[in-house]
Amino acid sequence: MSGGGSLRGRRDPAPVRYTLIALTLLYLSLFIGLPLAAVFAEALREGWGEYLKAITDPDAIAAMQLTLLVAAIAVPVNVVFGVCAAWAIAKFDFAGKSLLVTLIDLPFSVSPVVSGLVYVLLYGANGWFGPVLDALGIKIIFTVTGLVLATMFVTFPFVARELIPLMQAQGRDEEEAALTLGAGGWQTFLRVTLPNIRWALLYGVLLCNARAMGEFGAVSVVSGHIRGQTNTMPLHVEILYNEYSFVAAFAVASLLALLALVTLVAKTLLEWRFRDDLAAVRRH
């Protein structure tokens, strides 16, 4: 990137440099490294045998499957709606646009517990739509449907927030050029818009996925904690911990931590593998 040369050329005095680096490292290890290490240390305290037993427990496996299922539904849905919302906001002018932007941010500013409670209020047995749903034989609260809905709500901003500034910066010129060259709407999206936003989209998907699998608050309210049925991994960790099964709790938690690390590595790898492409896009 331009400007790097001049910055690299300027050297702060050595004591300042080392103090800053040391402070950063200390902070990182104290608040991120240490807890992360503790998770794995606790999980393996009684050896690999206990660890494996904990994560192959039927309830633990059910929780993993449920977490994967919830993410597998919530993430693609959010990708579709996130792209739609970002497209609408970035490429069109309409009344109420700023209200829509604010609404997209809502899940960030509302406590997840509150989101969960709102779902109970709306769709629970005694909720607003409870009687209607009951008559139709649809159950949402304390079911997988409720988990998926709550997760979708909480993760909604991730994809849209990544895309909106990028799409706004890119403007409509390329889409208009495609149009005058004879491309249809779908062709334009697949051949022009999507390639231009793919990295931001992927980034959004990674973050969205991490949150979808790790979400606790909203999911906790609508789940009902039915073991083997509506327990996701974070909920399962809580139950195990409350039952003083520390090794099992940390074993499952270590899987969540691993997921976070994998997300991080995947993101870094992608950035590294396509750095030329990314740089070309940024230079343009």
Add this chain to the structure above:
Amino acid sequence: MSLEIDSVSKWFGAFAALDKVSLVGAEGEFLALLGPSGSGKTTLLRILAGLERPDAGVVRFNGEDLSGTSARDRRAGFVFQHYALFRHMTVAKNIAFGLEVRRGAEKLPKKEIAARVERLLALVQLDTLGGRYPAQLSGGQRQRVALARALAIEPRMLLLDEPFGALDAKVRRELRRWLRGLHAEMGLTTIFVTHDQEEALDLADRVVVMNNGRIEQVGAPADVYGRPANAFVYDFMGGANRLPCDVRGGVVTFGGFAASTGDHAPGPDRAALAYARAHDIRVAPEGQPGLPATVLAVFPAGGQPRVECRLGDGQVVEAAVRTGDPWPALGQRIALQPERVRVFE
């Protein structure tokens, strides 16, 4: 009659971007839409491309009403001001885009597309750069890629929005010359938007001067420059001086010096403002008939040696020094003799 714009209007809210604009372009004509920003020239170009919809009026091409034809089906080659190249595609892919998105019977075999891309690359003199990405090209090269991409679809007309706006002066002149040659070769009806009067006068068969959503004048470059229809056009063509004069019996005088107004009638008797370009104002010694003035600065270098002087009312005027006439000194009192002027009512 190839292109016909019939009382086209466009409003953005209460603002009339175009106000009943009518214009006819001949087959193969090279037209310039010239005007300041906000004059509606880009809006008109976008309406021709189908990127904007007029609120009233009709655009016809060879007699066919284009109102119901979307931008996608108009086959209007459009070159955007900032090129709008597809940044993730190579130059060759950019040029091939319009051919690759074709469907059904119009679809071309891959070989044919590749051959056409080769021809277009040669046409825009970028033969060896097909594999590059837009970010790796200079501004002038990007502009030519944008042009090749627009030409690939064999457009019925070529529309260029400020085609040289983002380029430096030297590249701009080269591209201008090149574009003129290309137009002569292909004979494609071409309309370009510019706010640079020199560019419009240099390139176009006819110049359309626009202001506030209306057309002020349409004419050949020599006409628009030499016989501007009104004060706005005169001013916009550049180098305009406004000089106080007397109009009496159809004759315009400046302190006893009578100027020619050509075929343009100066109107009823009155004290008026005359428009004159620097090279039409002669610098004469003090005491001769003309407008008395004081020399503020002299510019002996450049294509047109000229002086800057101040009139009695404080107004600053530029005048030319003819070959053979003596150079006035700074602070010297002189008489300005506007030889050819225009007085608008």
